[in-house]
Amino acid sequence: MTYAAALGICLAAVLLAFPLAQVLDMASLVLVFMLAVVLAGAWLGRGPAVLAAVASVLLFNVVFVPPRFSLQVADERLLFTLAVMGLVGLIVGHLTASLRAQARAAAASENLVRNLYEISRALGHALSVAQVDDIARRSFWDQMAVRATLWICHPEWRQVSPEPAPAGLAQRALHLAATKPAAGEPVERWGAGEAHVVPLHGPMALRGVLGLQCAQTMAWGDNERQWVAACAALIGSALERIHYIDVARENAVDFEGERLRNALLSAISHDLRTPLASLVGLAESLQLTRPAMTPQQDDIARAIAASARRTAAMANNLLDLARMESGTVRLSRDWLPMEEVMGAALAAAGSMLDHHHTVVDVPDDLPLFHLDPVLMERVLVNLLENAAKYTPAGSTVTLAACAGPDHLSVSVSDNGPGLPTARPADMLRKFERGVRESATPGVGLGLALCGAIVRAHGGQLNVANLPKAGVRFELVFPRTHPPDLPPEPALSRATENP
Incomplete structure (x- = not known):
């Protein structure tokens, strides 16, 4: 059809040049045919422009070069004119077609950028996964007439889009999600060219997958693939942003609840x-x-x-x-030997430990600790009393301390039944007890208070069940060096007068 249109343009050039042949020379008539070649290249493309250049030379020779209405050329010098006319026509047609292709590519790129900007702006205002899904489905349908189906991981893989997806596409999408493809992986074709599966990567992790299906076979070019990849990146970033918004909202609610509970x-x-x-x-x-x-x-x-x-x-x-x-408590810290604090704690908890064997393990070269002695004694008393309450009579309670190259630690351990929970660290939370209903008095505040005091000292309270039996609470502090003592002033001896 385009080639027939190119021939039609050339015939129009003949009709235009025919009445002008009475007043113009042949060189001027050549320009009319060059105009036809330019129009064919600008409107129809490179192939029709080449056909227009060849047809223009032939029509000009037949209609206007003597002997007219014949392919013969009476004047051999006109052969050079026809050759140059054909060559210039080919060059002009090629350049015009190239400009047309570049203009179309620029327009397509502009449309792509504008479309991506609209999608980005819409996703920037999205506050829920359902809104992201709606934007994605509308964008893919308007741009490519493709149905999009969104699966996300929050907290497990589930389909968001309301329209049902083919079972094979759903299985392929979930399989792709399980393999956790790397960012930048090309779009994967599924089936006989009927659907594609696109991973949706956020800046931190894979946030979902997108299934694209079309009634006809999808033949994508570079622009379509770039558009799909850009949309996938935008959707993945939007899903990650919404995920962290939800996390921040939950943390804010928990923080506010904790603040009110503390008050x-x-x-x-x-x-x-x-x-x-x-x-x-x-x-x-x-x-x-x-x-x-x-x-x-x-x-x-x-x-x-x-x-x-x-x-x-x-x-x-x-x-x-x-x-x-x-944070209203100010620590009264001083450099003290841990042996003194441990001894005071054992004396305070002595009545609770009367029916237990107490073992103290402290090395001779233990350095000084920078701590608040009153609060640290309270921590050790709570841990010793906790060990005495939850272990049977005759059990062994061990109080030990050691020094590492970059930390100092104090531990309280026993050989009792240990903690029943699968996560011993949960015992450091408020109102958490190993046994919910027990005759042992307490509401689960002692360990939480110990953890808060240790954290105020810049340390950490760790709890773990021992391999054989019992539980071990360890206070770990970063090791710091005490300041150097000032040199003692030299004593001057008074000189007696004879």
Whole structure:
């Protein structure tokens, strides 16, 4: 069809030049045919332009070169004119067709960039995976008449697009997702040219896969592949952005809930301290009343005092934990030998360890620790009492310390039944107990408070079940060197006068 149009342009040039032949010379008429070649190249392309150049030479020779209406040339000098005319026509047609192709490529690139800009702007405003899926389906349908199906991993692979996808395409997409293809991998053809599977990579990880299906066989060129790759990159980045928005929103909710919980616990524990102290004092005062109480009444008073003390200790733990997590507690740190802190902790927890074997393992060359002695003693007392409460009588509780090249550590371990949970680190969370319902008193605040104090010192509290039996709590601190002591001033001896 385009070649017939090229011949039609050449015939139009003949009709235009025929009345002009009476007033113009042959050199001027050649320009009319060159115009036909230019128009054929600009409108129809390279092949029709070449045909127009050849047809123009032949028509010019037949119609205007004597003897007319014949392929013969009376004047041999005109052969050179016809040859140059054909050569120039071929060159002009080629250049014009090249300009036409470049113009079309530039227009296609401009359309591609504009389309990608619109998609990028739309994805930039998307706040949910459903919106991303809707944008992707509309974009692929408008640009390529292709149906797009989106699968994402959040937290497991699932289809987002509402339209059902062919079973084979779904299986291929999920298989591709399981193999975790590298970023930049070319689009993969599936089936007999009927569908493609495209991985959607975000900056950090594979976020999903996109299945593209068409009723007809898809023959993609470079522009289509570049457009698909660019869209896949934009969609992957949008999915990753939405993922981290969801993570940030969940963390913000958790943080706000934790802040409110700490404020509530702080207020409750602060208001409970005074009445609990009064209750302990009143229960102890009952034992001093006259006349003396009966043994049953004395046991009741002692039970009231013991329960009030436990409740007061619980309220103190709540208040101290809230203060530690809010950062309002200032550490009074000093360079001290850990042996002194460990000895004070053993003395404070002595009554709890009466029915256990206690082993202390401290090397002779243990360096000084930079710590708050009161808070660190409280940590060790809590750990020792925790070991005594959850191990049977006769068990061994080991308190040890050691020094490494870049860390210092203190550990409390036992050979009891250990922690029942599969994740021992969960025991460091607030209100977490190894056994939910137990006759052992406590609500799961001691270990959380220990962890908060250790973190305030710049260290870390680790917990793990021992291979054979028991559990081990280890306090790990970064090793720092104490400052150098100033040199002692030299004593000057007074000189006595004779």
